[in-house]
Amino acid sequence: MSQLTPLIDHFNYFTTIFLMVAGLYIVIARGNMIKKLVGLGLFQTSVYLLYLTPGKIVEGTAPIIDPRFQVYSNPLPHVLILTAIVVGVATLALGLALVVRISEEYGTIEEDEIFARGEDE
């Protein structure tokens, strides 16, 4: 069991790295524009986890000052990530809107099909 302890201790970080790499791989490897955006979303979401994980302090409570508690969790990462989530939502929405317009203009959302037409102006 002792070999597994670092894995369990850092479970969140391993998940983060897995999601990060998986998301980036999808963006690079897939030609379908919606799937690319899914990968991009995954990639961005992994960063939320990267921020939130160290914000949790063992035994810490919600950061509201009260004489009964001594240890509080760090609220700042949550606030930052709330902002990052809004940014992520806006990016995804804009990306999807662009894909809708591309689909209207080209009739496809596969990158290789669009580039195969090789239009130059």
Place this chain on the structure above:
Amino acid sequence: MIRLSEHLPIIQVLVPLFGAILTAFARRGTTAWAIAATASVLAPFVSAAMLWTVFETGRPISYVMGSWAAPWGIEYRVDLLNGFVLLLVSVIGVATISYARKSVAAEIDAHKQAWFYTMYLLCLTGLLGIAVTGDAFNAFVFLEVSSLATYVLIGLGRHRRALLAAYQYLIMGTIGATFYIIGVGLLYVVTGTLNFADLADRLGPAMDTQARPILAALAFMTVGICLKLALFPLHAWLPNAYAYAPSFATAFLAGTATKVAVYLLMRIFFSVFAIAIPASALPVTEVIVILSVAAMFIASFSAIFEENAKRMLAYSSVAQIGYITLGIGLANQLGLSASLIHVFNHALMKTALFFALGAIVYRTGLVNISQLSGIGRRMPLTIAAFVVAGLGIIGVPGTAGFISKWYLAMAAIDKGWWWMVFLIVASSLLAVVYVGKFIEVAYFREPGPDVAEAHEPPISMLLPLLALAFATVYFGIDTRLTTSVAEAAASALLGGAR
């Protein structure tokens, strides 16, 4: 009674932001343009006042958001470096907005014009915000504000390829911004702070015990910002984005967006990392020098073989960014000065070039060089301005481009890299080829049927173009403003390095 002068840093950002809200409610393009013009014209006064204050007092302006003191609250901090960048961005904003009215009216559908100006103002807000803030996460938020607005500006281009260009830029830009924010996250975990100055103080002690996450953060942030500033080979999004965006958007972005990213790179390198960690810890500057030289040559060759004039200038931009990052990579006093001077000069020259192309598109609808034969006889002033700015890009003595390349060459010699001077001159010769190709077609061929009807653009487009062309020559002769501010800012950046 609130004293306005104390609140200049936030006013700088709020004016275009509120302008954007107002334009969003405007129905007609002209109303939206008037609002955008008002907001844009106010901006340089604010930034000039701040730069002047910093220059006179010798101390940076620190603005505390909502009375929360610096490491906890968000601090807006204006020193010589970002005061200079703010002034540059807002001046380019004024030039482009006066140019915008006719150009946008011709290229954007009437019902989309108000939204177009909203996006322009949001982009301006974001760019000014990145430059003014002293907080790493706040910079990310502004980066995304400007980026999202930029994607829309590009996507509104006439050709359907504009949509693809915007989509590709969205993917690349988001990856870049996310890389940046991963770096910021790692730094936050190590130090518990997001303020640039505070980070610089705390990274040094943390370096002894937690070197690995700090170096990883440096790598992530460098790659992320280099994606945004289109350092070769991360420039793949730029040529299409510039080629298919509306003329106004291309001119504005070429003069501002990459320049602000360069500023952010300088801030991260020299105000944060250079203070805290030894330069030998990670060979970032060496990698940047190699990539910059590659950009100077490969992008210039791409420009030579490019038929589309807008895309030719876009590749030229990638090459010119190579000169700017080369100065950062040299990392000495003269190199940083050269970078800053070239940020300023290149913004003037490239905006002028894209103005001229926009004017040609306005009159003829053409962007392919071969179709523009004899255009110089039909639009003499426009093409003359193009030639002046083009000579600046080459670096001919008497133009602003010469000053930046002179400083860059001096920086290379100062470093003992005399061979670098040859590379700088050789790559400038490539610029002679692609600028010369355009001039040959424009002046030395008989006007073709495509340009028979062409004549000078309206005065509202011609004036900003001529003003920037004049500035190209002016800053090539009277270099007091650019060199004194750039040298002082470079000293301040390097002064922090221990």
